[in-house]
Structures are given as structure tokens and as C-alpha cells.
Amino acid sequence: EVQLVESGGGSVQAGGSLRLSCAASGYNYSNYCMGWFRQAPGKEREGVADIAPVGSFSVADSVRGRFTISRDNAKNALYLQMNSLKPEDTAMYYCAADNAVRGGCAGWPLRWRGQGTQVTVSS
Numbered sequence: 001e002v003q004l005v006e007s008g009g010g011s012v013q014a015g016g017s018l019r020l021s022c023a024a025s026g027y028n029y030s031n032y033c034m035g036w037f038r039q040a041p042g043k044e045r046e047g048v049a050d051i052a053p054v055g056s057f058s059v060a061d062s063v064r065g066r067f068t069i070s071r072d073n074a075k076n077a078l079y080l081q082m083n084s085l086k087p088e089d090t091a092m093y094y095c096a097a098d099n100a101v102r103g104g105c106a107g108w109p110l111r112w113r114g115q116g117t118q119v120t121v122s123s
Helices: none
Strands: 003-007 010-014 018-025 032-039 045-052 056-058 067-072 078-083 091-097 117-122
Touching: 003 091, 010 032, 010 091, 018 032, 018 091, 018 117, 032 067, 032 078, 045 091, 056 067
Parallel strands: 010 117
Antiparallel strands: 003 018, 018 078, 032 045, 032 091, 045 056, 067 078, 091 117
């Protein structure tokens, strides 16, 4: 059973930084596409970033240059470094996973997700 547990959310002022972490278990982590998506009240779900088993990644235009996704296959861990946060980044952030397709990520949505961690950015 795939289990994903997020941590690191919180409340910060605009311009601040947070680092989200995701602990994965129950599957062969190093063979899976991993990612982060977010959802704010009244808004559609948005894929923020994803990363393939070998480390190639993609980032949404809305966060490019501010957010960085990374993974540590030895620790079964996924990270999202968020800098220069804006109020519009306020959302519940979810860690997600899916089988890699030809070694890469096939796009959103990913099959499994965690319970989420709240990020709130005040102006």
C-alpha cells in the first residue's frame, strides 16, 4: 500500500520561505514519478511540480523560479522548497505518486496522494 505523509506546512508572510517534505512508504519509491499539487478553496487543483525517478522535473509556470522540487531515493523522501511566497500560494499542498512511464512522469493527475499540509501566506 502506497503511503505518503507530508510535513512542513505553516503560516508565513509574503516573501518568506517554507520547505515541504513527503515521506513515502509501501512501494519501490525509486521507480515512481513523484509530485506536489495544491488546492485552494474554490479553486481547481493545480499540479505544482513533478519529478521522475532519475531526477528530471517540471514546474508550473505560476511557481517557476520560486519553487524547487527534489527527491532523495535513498530516504524515500520528496521535497518542495518554496521561496518568495505570495498570498496566492495559499493552499493545501499534497504529495503525490504514480508509476513512471518510460522512466518519466506522464502528467497530472498522479494516482496516489497524501493527506496534505496547509500553507498560508499573509500579505
